[in-house]
Amino acid sequence: MAHFSSDRSWRTFKRGLLNHYVLNGLEVALGLFLVTTLVQLIWGTQHAAAASVGVIVSIIVDNPAPRRGKFWRMLPAPVLGAPLFFLVQLMHQHLVLLGMLAVLSTFLGFLWMAWGKRGAPIAIAVVLAMVLGMSVPKPPEGQLLAAAAESTLFFSIGAGMFLVYAVIANTLLNFRYRVQFIADTVLSLAALMLEQARMVLPEAARHVGLDGETVDGEAYGDNLADRNFGKFSRTGLPQQHMGQLMARHAAFADQLQAARxxxxxxxxxxxxxxxxxxxxxxxxxxxxLLACELDLEHLRKAPEQAPMLLAQQATLRALAMELVHLADSLLLGRKPRPMSNLDALLRPMQMASQTPVQRLEESLPDHFDADVSPQALSRELSERIVRIHEEVSRLVGLGRDEVEPDLAVVRASWQMFVSPTAWSWTPFKGLMSWDAPPLRHAIRAALAIAVGYVVVQMLPWNAHAYWVLLTIVVVLRGSLAQTLERRTIRVLGTLLGCVAALAILSAHLSPLGLILCLTLAQGVAHGFALRRYLFTAMGATVLGLVQAHMLHAGGSTTFHMFERVVDTLIGTGIAWAFAYVLPSWERSQLPALVQRVLKAQAAHASTSLAVDQLQAVDNAPELAWRLARREAYDSLSALIQAVDRSLKEPRAVQPPLQALELFQAHCYQLLGQMSSVKIMLMMRRGQTPSPFAVQQLKDTAASIDACLLQAPQIAASDADAQRPAKMPAPERVPGPEDRDQLIPWLMRRLATARILASQLQQDAVQIRQLLAREETLPPVQAEAAQAQST
Structure with a gap:
């Protein structure tokens, strides 16, 4: 066991070092070193310190990005930061005006949060330019304007040089970034497949052989799925693995968009x-994988299917390990090893799928009353796992350059699935509402900065007030969950960083040595910002203290350490307190997220059931389906992450967790049914479907669309009337040679999809009703009602 733990830790460590986060951290660290060293050699240490501020502000927005639009993506940070850096220095002698500028710039800067993941780094960079402007020492009387202009000039020189460097470095590292993102996505898929393997067996036996199996080092799973393992148990549901499975799906959807x-x-x-x-x-x-979840509940209840379920689980686990090996090879820059021979695992499933069965005709009546055979369901699952094996083999073949990609699909997906790079004013229009989370967060942050500024003026060491404001900026996040997550880590990281900085400054290093320390600290702070914030807090502390030492060129190091610790505690406390001011509780965003999910599910069902895709001569229907599929998964991912953040909020304002989790589970089940139908239809592409099949597809698409998009009151009252009769299934999923057996399976999938659509709308109605009822109750009663609903 000790050997296993050490081996697993070493694998995780290697994946962490070879991740694109670390590579990006090394890239920005090298840029900081080159720019700062060049300025130091030409103009001296003091000007190099000012140039390093410009570099640090620009580094905030330097992340792996598409080559197209990289320059314009980074430009707003130094363009907005330079004049703010200049104005802050001009107001060194006017404390009231300086405080007003700090509050106003914080408010305007955080409005960039409206642009989401693209705008957040710019918001931090703008406010950071303001805060670091306060760290510049006050010049002698009569030299204020000249000193401010000079330091701003070198701020701009540093930012401009780094901007050019970052664009070039991003271009040179583009292919390596592509490989690393693919490797991260493969790891995320392996974690999802391993969790799906756990779901195959009954809950009492899911630990057999799999509790020790994990996929460490993936980009998003550690941050979302692992925290969600116990989410279902908190709401009273015993299906802990289902909660983690949905979280893995959400993590994979996030990873996919980043890789796209x-x-x-x-x-x-x-x-x-x-x-x-x-x-x-x-x-x-x-x-x-999603379709593999279908009908598992019936299979787990059949004792005679236990041997086959064990074989199916073992196959999924083996395939997950093949994906892990593929990802590790990509990260190491090696040619992946050939696919392992899994014939021994696949043989029972292949034999089961080849057993002769009674043939069924397409001219079946609309409804049946027969039960579904567990043997038939097991054969269907076996067929799917065999297909997964074929798809994984093709993926490994692509990684080994032995299989050619589908260029038609690649070309069609090029521009349709990449996020826009141009800046748009559309998100700004959303700030016109008082309930807009970015607006409320901007006001909250501005008020926190105002209080922090007033507090630091009362401290005996207010010359270094910027550290309190900096702590507020980095700790106070858009949601309470994120603020609480950073609160403790920030304090611990600052303490450790202070010890490291004390050792560095006590060594009395040369200017070049200090620049090297600055470079290392910046690389660590930037490279681990989204993975291990403790390291980021440590690196940022060293960075800030060493840079302040370079700007001030002296001072009591020990006393500065004490100041930084106290300032961090004050800033963290203020940020924590203001996380409850004008809060944007997750429950306020849930109605819109639920409605987005319903629309996405309806669109995905409509494109999945479209009859014209069977006779299409181009890829237009396929592209429309892929776009709808992406939105279906992305909307569900956004909902799951919102529910995850709500777990850290006060219990009185938490949403109805059980209703939301049932809603999410039904969404994934509907996606699985639609994926199964899509696969069935693609098996018949180019053939003329029977009029019966065409009519069933059209009726089901119209029923699902009406159910998910109609008024909630109608859906709630007519849900039972819309529930179709139970459909039977033949003995196995049809293969290409048995296409006449499609109809019974198709009827079963379509009937189940109608039921799930009805359940989805009922879940949505219940969520809205619970949210509305709890909004009208006093806090104590709301907390009691929320506890009762979960």
């Missing part, structure tokens, strides 16, 4: 096309 922006940009060369083909191949595997 890099991997699907201009896949013109064979190497880029192969990586893009791997990304699209993983989408197909995800759909098959």
């Amino acid at each position: 922006d890099i991997v699907l940009e201009s896949p013109r060369t064979p190497r880029r096309q192969r990586l893009a083909g791997m990304l699209l191949q993983m989408l197909e595997i995800r759909d098959h």
Whole structure:
């Protein structure tokens, strides 16, 4: 066991070092070193310190990004930061005006949060320019304007030089970033497949052979799925693995979008096309995995199916490990090893699928009253796992350059699935509402900065007041969950960083040595910002103290350490307190998120059941379906993450967790049914479907669309009337040679999809009713009602 733990830790460590976060941290650290050293050699240490501030502000927005639009993505930070840096220095002697400027700049800067993940780094960079402007020492009387202009000039020189460097470095590292994002996505898929393997067996036996199996080092799973393992147990539901399975799906959806922006940009060369083909191949595997969840509940209740379930679980686990090996090879820059021979695991499932069964005709009546055979359901699951094996084999073949990607799909997906790079005024229009979370967060942050500024003026060391404000900026986040997560880590990281900075400054290093320390601290702070915030807090503390020492060129190091610790405690306390001011509780966003999910599910069902895709001569229907599928998964991911953040909020304002989790589970079940139907239809592409099948597809699409998009009151009252009769199934999923057996399986899937659509709308109605009822209750009664609902 000790050997296993050490081996697992070493694998995790290697994956962490080879991740794109660390590579990006090394890239920005090298840029800081080159720019600061060049300025120091030409103009001296004092000007190098000012240039380093410009570099640090620009580094905030330097993340792996598509080559197209990289310059314009980074430009707003130094353009907005330089004049603010200048104005702060001009007001050194006017404390009231300086405080007003700090509050106003914080408010305006945090409005960039309206642009989401693209705008958040700019908001932090703008406010950071203001805060670091306070760290510049006051010049002698009569030299204020000249000193401010000079330091701002070198701020701009540093920012400009780094901006050019960052664009060039991003271009040079583009292919390596593509490989790293693909490897991260493969790891996330492996974690999802491993969790799906756990779901195959009954809950009492899920620990057999799998509790020790984990996929460490993936980009998003550690941050979302692992925290959600116990979420279902908190609401009284025993299905802990279901909660983690949905979280894994959400994590994989997030990872996919991050990879799309890099991997699907201009896949013109064979190497880029192969990586893009791997990304699209993983989408197909995800759909098959989701369909594997269908009918498992019935299979787990059949004791005679236990041996087959064990074989199916073992196969999924083996395939997950194949994905892990593929990801590790990509990260190490090695050619992946060939796919392992899994014939021994696949043989029972292949034999089961080849057993002769009674043939069924397409001319079946609309409804049946027969039960579904567990043997038939087991054969269907076996067929799916065999297909997953084929898809994984193709993915490994793409990684080994032995399989050619589908260039038609790659070219069609190039621009349709990449996030826009141009700045738009559309998000700004959303700030006109008082309930807009970015607006409320901007007001909250401005008020926190105002209080922090007043507090530091009362401290005996108010010359270093910027540290309190800096702590407020980095700790106070848009949600209470994120603020609480950073609160303790920030304090601990500051303490450790102070010890490291004390050792560095006590060594009395040369200017070049200090620049090297500054470089290392910046690389650590930037490289681990989204993975291990403790390291980021440590690096940022060293960075701030060493840079302040370079700007001030003296002072009592020991006393500065004490100041920083006290300032951090004060700033953290203020940020924690203001997290409850004008709060944007997650429950206020849930109605819109639920409605988005319903619309996305309806659109996905409509495109999945479209009859014209069977006779299409181009990829237009397929592209429409892929876009609808992406929105379905992305909307569900956004909902799951909102529910995850709500777990850290006060119990009185938490949403109805049980209703939301049932809603999420039904959404994934509906996606699984639609994926299964889509696979069935693609097996018949190019053939003329029977009029009966066409009519069933059209009726089901219209029923689901009406159920999910109609008025809630109608859905709630007519739900039972819309529930179709139970449909039977033949003995196995049809293969290409048995296409006449499609109709019974199709009828079963369509009937179940109608039921799930009805349940989805009922879940949505219940969520709205619970939210509305709790909003009208006093806090104590609301907390009691919330506890009763969960």
